[in-house]
Amino acid sequence: MGLNKRFLIYFMVFLTFFSCKKEKSESNLDFNYAYFPLEEGNFISYNVDSINYNDFSTPVLVTRNNYQIKEVVADEFIDLEGRVSHRIERFYRKSNDEDWAVLNVYYATINERTAEKIEENQRFIKLVFPVGEGKQWLGNKFIDPSDELVFLKDWKYEMKDVNKPLIFGSLKFDSTLAVLQQYDSSAINITSSIEKYAKNIGLVYKELRFLKSQNNFGLPWEERAEQGYILRMSIIDYGKE
DSSP states (O other): OOHHHHHHHHHHHHHHHHHHHHHHHHHTSOOOGGGSOOOTTEEEEEEEEEEEEETTSSSOEEEEEEEEEEEEEEEEEEOTTSOEEEEEEEEEESSTTSOOEEEEEEEEEEOSSEEEEEETTEEEEEEESSOOTTOEEETTTTSOOOGGGGGGTTOEEEEEEEEEEEEETTEEEEEEEEEEEEEEEOSSEEEEEEEEEETTTEEEEEEEEEEEOSSOTTSOHHHHOOEEEEEEEEEEEEEEO
């Protein structure tokens, strides 16, 4: 038997062994899909706080709004790529005293390696599997970075604080993780985005900050911002309808 042929046989045996070992290892691995549950009837309610800064007037006009959003996992369907997906029906109200009003619809899909969500007609890769500390991915890679959305280009998501407990008010979660979607800061602007997920529940917290300022450099951003906005979503209730 020639040397090249013998080497080829050894290589194929090694490759087969490695592939089997990898397959066996992954079959025993908990991918933690429970961080992105899509069971029909599941709902999460959030308290939403927003702060908008407008420097067209002096002093800067600061507008604050508080309201509630509820997301409900609705019926499943097959998307354009042939994947099982779910409608996420969203509702709005200003306070607990009001009835929920229909707001809009998002869409969510979970497959072997990713959890995706279409929000305002934009497709985001929210999580990757198996979850793991320090994992990175391009969560906005499906978004067309047009002039309006250019600020979303090349965001490299990173998974942090995996399987850590977390408390929001009276709600306690045994296992959560954070996804740092973006953090870019300088003396005159800051862009930051983070989401937090709880196992068997889903998204429990979200914060976006897009701010600019050329004054009061010693103050916190929330006090010195002149343009932009802050948005915070915090879970207040969850369950099944």
